[in-house]
Amino acid sequence: MRPADGDGHMPEAQDTVGYSYRDGIVRIAVDHPPVNALARPVREGLHAALDRAAAEDGAQAVLLVGTARGFPAGEDLAELDAPLSGPSVADLCARIEAFGIPVIAALHGTVMGGGLELALAAHYRIALTSTRVGLPQVRLGLVPGAGATQRVPRMIGARAALEMMLGGGAYPVDRAPARGLVDVLADVDLNAAAEGYIRELLASGNGPRRTSELRDGFADPGAYQQDIARFREALANRPEIAPREILAAVEAAMLLPFEAGLALERDAFETCLGSEQSRALRAGFRAEHAAQGLGLPAGTALPDLSCIAVLGGGGLAAQLAFALLRAGVRVQWGTQDPDQLRAGVPKLRDAFEAGVVRGALTEDEAEECMALLRVGDGAAMTDGAQMILHAAPGQWNVPVPEGAVRAIAFAGEVEGLGLRFAPPVHATRLLEVIAGPSVTAGELAASRALARRLGRIAVRVSSSGESAAARLVAVCQRAADALVDLGQDPYDLDRALRDWGWTRPPFVARDLAGLAGHAQAPRADGAMNWSRLLRDAGRSGRAAGQGVYDWQSGSPREDDEVAALIDSARPRSAPLPPETIRGGLFGAMANAGARMLSEGMLSTPSEVDLVAVQALDLPRWRGGPMHLAGVEGLLRLRRTMETFDHPDRTLWTPESVFADLIKNGRNFDALNG
Incomplete structure (x- = not known):
């Protein structure tokens, strides 16, 4: 998948899909730079080309190819947030599989997502040995939505199918787990090899071979179910929705008729598409793509850095x-x-x-x-x-x-x-x-x-x-210290965030980095630097075996000595609800992000989120503080921030943009353009 073209241009179908016919072979070529994404014009062009091929007098086979950089890639990511227009990739896959004459897909480049699903619906596949294929939908919090969960297991079994779908990477087509997806490999001149392969198919009398009818991957039902069980155990404690839905769909591939499996896959796709997890992951993907330009004009030449x-x-x-x-x-x-x-x-x-x-x-x-x-x-x-x-x-x-x-x-x-x-x-x-x-x-x-x-x-x-x-990390640590100032236990803070999905919450992260640097960080008048207190007590972090946590066993363990030391320096108050703790911490970071935007330090809220997720190791499926502010609701978050009475006023005094967005019923995501 890829984000929408930066200029919003939607080329006409006839500009994106070429059609030619010679000696009984229809050649349908997708040409939609830069990556041949299956945007609406491409899907419409493919649908029209298939109509034309079906009516072509004397046609014996159809060859699907991609020009330029490769075979068609995934869908246009922007279309996931709008009502579907034109035929879907799933519609095209069903059309191709049911086609009356053999359809052969010739693959090169990196074939991902919906592009690979399109190729899997073809009756035969030939690829250059350099081709890489993948199903990255899980990285967007999604399930493949055009039949991959049903076709891939039929071809290569549960283990290889789940390795591809749960890994989400690009895999060499000539090696496991992807090897069984292609019939023939070509070293050079894919077009000539594909035409030769088609001639051999026709000479041997081979007609359409529908993937839905394959059973190679089901050859050992016991092993198939054992693989399902192993992956289910591995996923048991993971909070993400999409991996579990993928597993269920792959399990159903062997248990249900093909059409029923497709319906289950589609329901799972729609469930994931509407989830907060997928929204956060898609926002993160778009942020990564947009940030790469560094504000340079499109087409800027890059130097060779050898x-x-x-x-x-x-x-x-x-x-x-x-x-x-x-x-x-x-x-x-x-x-x-x-x-x-x-x-x-x-x-x-x-x-x-x-x-x-x-x-x-x-x-x-x-x-x-x-x-x-x-x-x-x-x-x-x-x-x-x-x-x-x-x-x-x-x-x-x-x-x-x-x-x-x-x-x-x-x-x-x-x-x-x-x-x-x-x-x-x-x-x-x-x-x-x-x-x-x-x-x-x-x-x-x-x-x-x-x-x-x-x-x-x-x-x-x-x-x-x-x-x-560095600024976001500093604000995160200041807010954590401020909550301890207000009577909270550092272990309660970390627990509220760890239960939410953050595996490296503030005080664990502080120990991993060492308390020496944090001990030098400034605090507002009347606020404590708890790292300095612990360092002076001989607890300097994980490397020393003791910091906020006791690390002598190799993993962080809560320590009554730390709790007593902190309580001796300030009175403890009743524990705050986990959602209030999270609101205080992420509200402070969102406030700092708003300040960076007003200063021009970063350009968009999505850049703040991108930096926060990467630098603080926040769970990608939750998103960064600017996105989370919208999930929480800016009005509710502002009210939470205003409840904290602390000397470090800049942490929780909302920037003016909060009021502007609330007034207009918008959130920070709306400022990403």
Whole structure:
């Protein structure tokens, strides 16, 4: 699936679907850049082309292909929020499967969602070996809605089907779990291979082979049910709706007639589509897609970043080098202190060896990554680099090749371009692109190219160095401390949020990061810094075995000593209801988000949510604080915020935008455009 085209243009059906007929073969080609999404004009064009093929005198077979980047991809995401117009993908799948002559789908590129469902409804499939396929609907809180839950299990069984649908990734078509979905693989020249394959089918007298009639995946009913049971056990404690609905539909595939299974799938799709979980996940998907542009004009050329210089020693430099090498980028690591390199390079090698042990890469791949590394003096390491990442202060006077882009990757003042990677750099997805007062379009383009190369979600943050993630984390922790000031138990706070689905609530997160940094954070006059109190009592976080929690067993355990220490510094009050605790915490973050928007630090509420979800590890199926404010209801949330009487007034004094939105019956989602 993909968001709607940015300009809202809806091309006519005849512009998107080509039709040709030669020697008994009808060729129907979808041409709807950039990804051949199955938007309404494409679906209408396919429907009309199938009508024409059915009436074509002498037609013996139909070949479905995609031009340009690949076979048709999923539906247009924007259409999920509006009444369906034109034939649905499910309608097209039913039409194709019932077609009177063989329909062959020729696949290349990345074939996802509804595009794959369309191919599965065809009678035969041929694909380039480089093709990747997937059913990512679960990532949007949805069930496949055009027959995949019924067709895929018939072809490859329950285990492989559930791996694909619950994983939601893109899988190589020549390997498990996707291998059984394609009849023939072609190395080169897909069109010629497809035509040859069709000629062989016709010569052998093979007619339509309907997927609904296949039973290969049901060959061992006992194993099928065992796989269902294993996945059900794995999903038992997960709060998401869509995975359970997918499991039920795959189970029904073997138990119900095909048409009944399709009806069950459709009901599950509609249930998920209307859920708050899916709304949050779809909003998050749209936010990620919109943020990637970094405010640059469409079609902006991106530079080649095949060689990047990392300047500075220490942990950040090593993490940056590891992430870049893992992405296949040549890294030139330079410092003014050779001892830092002598200590850092072995740590890099250890990190790659650990990846081999985990099975994340092979020994050969690890060696290939390390072979991309050069080290030396900083001034020499910038030669030939297209981008220079400053991972520590200093070395600003080293020469830079003409056209190369400099970026500050550590926390500090930014005049031009800064980059903030959420730690740990190699494992997190968020990349804040700090656009300083004099940032250029070329610097932003380089940042976008870097994010794409590393597979990161890039968000533009207009500031002189302040990180949006750091501000949101700070506000979250201030609000948590403020609630403790007001007599709440920190364990009750974390429990209310953990039960809601947040696996890393504020005080657990504080321990994981260590209390030292939080102990230095400012608090309003009359407010306590509880991290400072605990640090002074010898409890500095998980690394020390004790922080807010006792970690000596390896997992966080509540500690009566902490409760007594806090209660000695302020009176405890009656526990607040969990919904009030959540309203206080997320209301403070939404208020901070509104402030960032008014300052121009971020552009849309969805960007605030995107940063919050990534930086604070909020559950994606819940959404970020701006979206949650709308779910709660802005009037109700404002009333909750106004109940907190605390010295830190800026936390819960609603920004003026709350009143404006409430007056007009809108929420923050309406400001996303």
